[in-house]
Amino acid sequence: MLQHLIRQDENLRMVPIDRAELTTALNGLREELATGPDPDRVRVLTRWIGIAQMSLGDYDEAHAFLRWSLELAITSGNVRAIVATELNFGDAHRYAGDIETAETFYRSAMDTARGQCPELLDFALQHFGKHLMERGDLTGARTHLQEALRLRITKGNTELVESTQAALDRVDALVGNAVVAPDEWSREWTTWLQAHTTVSDPTRWHDDLTAVRGAVQSLAVHQRVQPRHLWDQPFPTELVAAMAAEAEQVLAADGYRHNGKRNAAVGDAANRFAARVDLAAIVARSTGLDVEQPHTGVYIGYTEGQFLDFHMDDAGFGEANLIICLARTRRAGTAKASTTVFISAAGYLECDLDTGCGVVFDGALTPHGRTRLGVGESVTLISLGFRARDRERRVLANLPPVPA
Template identity: 60%
Template structure:
C-alpha cells in the first residue's frame, strides 16, 4: 500500500523515500479509517491501522506507531487472521525496537517466530529476518547471523530476488559488525570470511572428483587439516543402529522429493530444498539432540535448522567448511540411496582428518554426526543410475563456551611448509564406522 514510499537506511531501518509525501499518505489513510462506520469493516480497519502504524514508524513517531499497530494486532486476533497476527506482530516488534524497548521487541519477535513455525511456515523467512535484525542491534551477532542465514536459505528457495537481496544486505551488516569487534582481538579473518577462505584453499589443492588421486594429493593438505582437527567440537561418527521409525523416514523421503521438484535450488553442485511438515513431525518424535550428545559427548540443544539435500547422477560436493552459524554439530541423515546392483563404486560422504580420508557409504536410516565448521567434508561423484537424498540438521551446543572458537588456525598461505616430509607415512583411506554409546 505504501511500499513505494519506504526504503531502508544504512542501519537497515525503515525510513521514508519522501517524508512529506509519506506524511500526506498517512493523513489520507487516517481519513479513510475515521470514515468507516464503527464495527462495519473490521478487516479493512485492520489493514488501515497496520499501514498507518508502519508509516508512523518510518516517520519516527514511535508512540503513535505502537498504538496503531497494537490496534491492528488486536483486530487481527479478533477476526482470527493468524497470518496477519504474525505480520503485524513483527511490525509491532519493530516499533518497540526502534523506540529502544528491547524486552518488548524480543517478546513480540519470539511470539511471531513460534506462530509462523507452526501455523504459517511461508512467513518464517520474515520472522527470522526481523528477529535477526533485532539480535544484531542487541549485540548478539552470532545469533543474528544464524537467523539471517536460515532466512536467506528460505528466501532462495522462494526465488524472490528482492527478498534475497534484503537478507544478504543484513548478513553483510552482521559480518561487518563481527569483523569490527573480532578482527583486532584475534588477528585473523572473521568466521564467515575464514570459512570461505579455507574452502577456497582446500578446493585449490584437493578434490572429491577423482578419489584415485587422493594418495597423491593428500600430503599437500594433511598438516594444515591437522590444525583444524585439533579444534573440532565433534569428531565424525557414522551411526547405523538408531532404529528411526521407518514410516517417518519414508514420509521425509517423499516430502524431500516433492520439495526438490517444486522449490529446489542448486547450491554447490547439489539440490537443496526447505524442509516441511514431515521433518517437523520427525523432530517432534525423535530426540535428535540425545542422539548427537550420546555419540559425540557434546551436549546440544534440539536442532535449530534443517535442509533437504539431493544428489543425482554426475553431481558431487567438493571439500569445504560450513559457516559457523549452522551450529557446533551437524547430523546428516540418509533418507534414500538408490544405486544399480552392479555399480562398482557407490558415491560416499567423505571427510578429511589429520591423517586420512574417512569415507562413509550411507544407506537409508544411517546418519553421520560431525562438526561441519571445522571438518572438511564433501561427496564423491554419483555414478550412472545413482541418486542420494539426505536431510541435514544443525545443532547448537548447550554451553556457551563450546559455541566460541578462539585462535582459529590461519588459512595457509603457501605450499612449502605443507609438503609431507620424507619420513612421514603415506596417507590411508578408511571407511568411517562404529556405533555410538557403546
C-alpha cells in the same frame, strides 16, 4: 511498541534492557491478542511479540508469530508491513543461525523496498549490511551500510544516522584488527582445500596428502565433534519414508542449486520427525556434546554424475551436523557407491550411508564432501544443524590460519 525495552548489544543484536520487564510487556501483548482484535491490530501485535521473543532468544516462538504477522501483511497488501516484517524475520533466522533463510528474507525486503517502498530502503540496507558483516563479507557490508547512511543523512534523522554509523564503525574495527569472521574463514579454508585435493577424482586424493594432513591437524584440536557413523540408530522407518517423499516433492518443485547438488527447505514431515525423535539426545550420546534440538535443516538431493567437493560449512549451521540418508538407488553390480568423505588428521575417511543411517560431525571445522555418483545412482539426504547448549562452545576463537 516495545522499542524502549530493547537495546543493541556489542554485536549489534537486539537484546532486552531488562529481561523481566520485557517479558511482562510481552505477556501483556499476548493477553491483548487473546481478546480477538481486528486483523490489522493482530498483525501489529504478532509482529511485536515476534520481535520480543527474538530479543529474549526464543527463536521458534519468534518465527511462529512473525510468520503469522507476515501472512496478514501479505493478505492485506500492506507493502510497508511486508518489508518491515521480512526484515524482522530475517533477523530471527540470522540470530538462530539459519543464514540462508535469513538472506532470502533480507533480499526480498530490499527488492520490495527499492521498487515499492523506498522510504524503508535504508532499513533494508542496514539489516542486510549487518548480516553481511556477520558472514565475514566486510566489503559488502560496508557498501550496503554506506548506502543506508547516505539515505539516512538525507532523511535528517539523527538517531538513524547514529545507528548506521555504529554499524560502520563495527565493520572498520573488524577490518582494522584483521579479524576474520568464522564464515569468511570457512570460505578461505574451502578455497585452499579445493586447490590441493578434490572429491571428484579419487586418484588425486593422495597427491598432496602430507600437506593436507598437516593442515587438517591444526583444525582437529578445535573440533567440537569427531565424525561418527550412526548405523545403529533405529530411526522409525515410516518417518524416514515420509521425509523421503517430502524431499522428493520439494526438491523437484522448490529446490535450488547449491555446490553442485539440489537443496530445499524441510517441511512438515521433517518437523514431525524432529518432534517424535529426540535427536539432541542421540547426538549428545554419540559425540559427548550437549546440544539443543536441531535449529535448522535442509533436504539435499544428488543424481548421477554429481558430487560435493571438499569444503567447510558456515559456522552458523551449528556445532554438530547430522546427515541422515532418506533414500538411495544404485545400479546392480556397481563396484563402488558414492560416499560421504571426511578429511581427518589421519587421512581420508569414507562413510557409506544406507537408508535410515546417519553420520554426525562438526561441519564448520571438518573438511567433508561426497564422491561422484555413478550411472543410475541417486541419493536423498536431510542435513540437520545443532547448537551446543553451552554458548561458550559456539564461539570459534583463535582459529588456525589458512595455509599459505
